[in-house]
């Protein structure tokens with residue numbers, strides 16, 4: 087079996103292939119959204135630029151169908167490696183959520199809920215031709231009928247919205263997710279000592295959340311710079327947890 091408590095510089099599907107059936111307690115992941123384009127603009131580090139430039143080539147797929155195939159493969163692999171009753175949380179572009187739920191349910195997952203990451207400081211609209219985008223969604227499904235673990239920590243924390251100011255960032259990763267939101271998911275849907283998987287680890291948010299909460303983890307990312315970021319965060323979280 088692949089070494090645990092590490093982020094491997096590796097393609098997600100090569101890494102997943104090395105994990106045994108029913109060996110993982112929880113999957114928390116934020117794969118590419120497949121929406122970067124040279125025509126869609128955003129603001130990064132105060133500069134207006136295309137989402138393709140801002141996010142890097144890893145979010146670009148030659149054809150939308152290639153993205154769909156990747157998500158179908160990911161659903162299938164997550165189902166295989168999860169233990170019965172294990173939970174899967176996946177961030178997706180809003181336009182892909184229906185596709186994800188339909189296929190996750192047909193693979194054997196049960197739809198449970200979705201968590202909304204509310205951006206309290208949304209980007210201004212540059213062209214003023216559409217609504218400003220102020221939330222992202224994370225789908226929550228479970229392998230089988232009911233989750234084995236759901237630690238209802240408090241009414242306040244177990245609500246399906248998470249407000250966050252996008253300017254609060256811990257790394258230079260262009261799509262870093264809020265650390266406290268991921269930590270909350272890990273605490274609610276796993277127990278100390280459980281194994282948590284993130285096949286698209288980015289800056290290591292899921293890994294750092296696992297170190298702080300006493301979970302084991304394994305993850306992958308193809309980008310060497312992001313793997314180094316993740317390694318730094320894992321070391322820092324380990325020092326804080328000690």
Ligand SMILES: C[S@@+](CC[C@H](N)C(=O)[O-])C[C@H]1O[C@@H](n2cnc3c(N)ncnc32)[C@H](O)[C@@H]1O
Nearest residue numbers: 097098116144262263286288289291307308309
């Ligand atoms: C949306 S970002 C994840 C960000 C992460 N949640 C965080 O908080 O930093 C997706 C990541 O997937 C990585 N990636 C893209 N294609 C991949 C692949 N085939 N295998 C592994 N990693 C991949 C990218 O390098 C990127 O860091």
